Amino acid sequence: MSEKLLDFRSDTVTRPTPAMRAVMAQAAVGDDVFHEDPTTNELQEVLAEMLGKEAALFVPSGTMSNQIAIRVHCRPGDELLCESTSHIFNYEQGGYAQLSGVAARPVPGHYGIWQPEQLHGLIRPEDEHLVRTRLVCLENTHNRGGGRVWPYETLEAVCRWAHQHGLCTHLDGARLFNAVVATGIEARRWAQHFDTVSVCFSKSLGAPVGSALAGPRDLIREARRHRKLFGGGMRQSGILAAAALFALQHHIERLAEDHQNAQRLAQGIAQIPGLTLDPPDVQTNIVIFRVDPELGTAEQVVEALAQEGVLMIPFGRRHIRAVTHLDVNAEDVQRAIDALATVVQHLGKQKPSAASAPGGPYAG
Numbered sequence: 631m632s633e634k635l636l637d638f639r640s641d642t643v644t645r646p647t648p649a650m651r652a653v654m655a656q657a658a659v660g661d662d663v664f665h666e667d668p669t670t671n672e673l674q675e676v677l678a679e680m681l682g683k684e685a686a687l688f689v690p691s692g693t694m695s696n697q698i699a700i701r702v703h704c705r706p707g708d709e710l711l712c713e714s715t716s717h718i719f720n721y722e723q724g725g726y727a728q729l730s731g732v733a734a735r736p737v738p739g740h741y742g743i744w745q746p747e748q749l750h751g752l753i754r755p756e757d758e759h760l761v762r763t764r765l766v767c768l769e770n771t772h773n774r775g776g777g778r779v780w781p782y783e784t785l786e787a788v789c790r791w792a793h794q795h796g797l798c799t800h801l802d803g804a805r806l807f808n809a810v811v812a813t814g815i816e817a818r819r820w821a822q823h824f825d826t827v828s829v830c831f832s833k834s835l836g837a838p839v840g841s842a843l844a845g846p847r848d849l850i851r852e853a854r855r856h857r858k859l860f861g862g863g864m865r866q867s868g869i870l871a872a873a874a875l876f877a878l879q880h881h882i883e884r885l886a887e888d889h890q891n892a893q894r895l896a897q898g899i900a901q902i903p904g905l906t907l908d909p910p911d912v913q914t915n916i917v918i919f920r921v922d923p924e925l926g927t928a929e930q931v932v933e934a935l936a937q938e939g940v941l942m943i944p945f946g947r948r949h950i951r952a953v954t955h956l957d958v959n960a961e962d963v964q965r966a967i968d969a970l971a972t973v974v975q976h977l978g979k980q981k982p983s984a985a986s987a988p989g990g991p992y993a994g
């Protein structure tokens with residue numbers, strides 16, 4: 631195949647642009663464990679300001695950011711409430727248990743979104759037999775929910791309920807800026823409902839590495855201790871912080887293009903017999919669709935698609951996820967649709983028996 635490989639597996643696959651690499655190369659640096667890296671300090675200040683928080687902390691990954699947040703909010707024997715398909719519950723090795731001695735209570739949502747009434751009665755009474763309900767974690771946009779954006783009033787109601795009952799709130803905002811661009815609701819307005827907010831620079835914003843945790847100054851000071859403990863204290867991190875700053879300046883508004891490309895992709899997929907969008911509507915940069923069992927498993931479709939030079943990811947046995955990002959354009963989307971149509975037509979003729987395939991691998 632002479633054409634370039636089109637990679638729709640995740641928005642983490644983007645490579646730094648030449649302009650981003652240029653600012654990285656020129657970044658002013660120092661030792662950040664000594665608080666002496668000017669670019670990292672600047673990034674933390676800029677992000678805290680954008681999120682309307684007192685302080686922020688640059689960390690190597692979204693997983694570390696979430697896990698540090700859990701660590702600062704909870705003590706061993708506490709419990710957090712999270713959505714059943716959330717990243718924190720499914721894709722972080724139960725880090726809340728491994729690292730912080732915390733239990734998680736998963737509550738199923740509709741494509742990742744709860745109704746506030748679902749939570750009523752879930753707070754455990756004070757009783758020496760029971761864990762203590764302590765923290766509520768939300769994810770916006772919701773990855774497994776197909777990039778769903780929380781309806782603003784629903785999110786507000788859930789957080790109000792949490793705070794009224796003395797619970798802390800944490801937002802896993804790995805793709806918060808997708809929610810910002812999709813709704814026009816500023817990041818600080820989403821963030822104001824949470825004690826702490828995690829965002830990723832390495833996802834849709836196109837930076838090579840990095841996430842950040844924002845919140846009140848005293849909590850972020852505590853978070854800094856745990857970052858060191860978890861092995862995330864970095865030295866001349868300004869090289870990476872420069873990329874994140876560049877991404878905040880140049881790669882937020884353009885997320886609208888990714889959302890348009892996801893719409894195009896979804897419309898194309900909807901036309902292909904045997905493929906069904908699930909969720910049926912695409913709100914941001916993630917498209918999830920179901921494969922008719924007549925065509926085989928999601929894994930088999932993904933393999934055949936890779937032969938055509940298009941990469942997507944199986945999400946369980948029947949579903950496939952495709953993510954649009956900085957490194958795919960409208961033309962690439964059309965090629966992906968054509969490749970899918972070709973593959974589906976071919977597999978449809980083969981009529982495979984229901985062959986076995988493992989559940990899908992992780993997709994960040």
Ligand SMILES: *Cc1c(COP(=O)(O)O)cnc(C)c1O
Pocket residue numbers: 690691692693694696717718769773802804805830832833841994
């Ligand atoms: C990717 C992702 C994370 C974690 O990010 P890493 O940097 O891969 O650790 C957390 N939450 C959500 C919703 C994500 O999509």
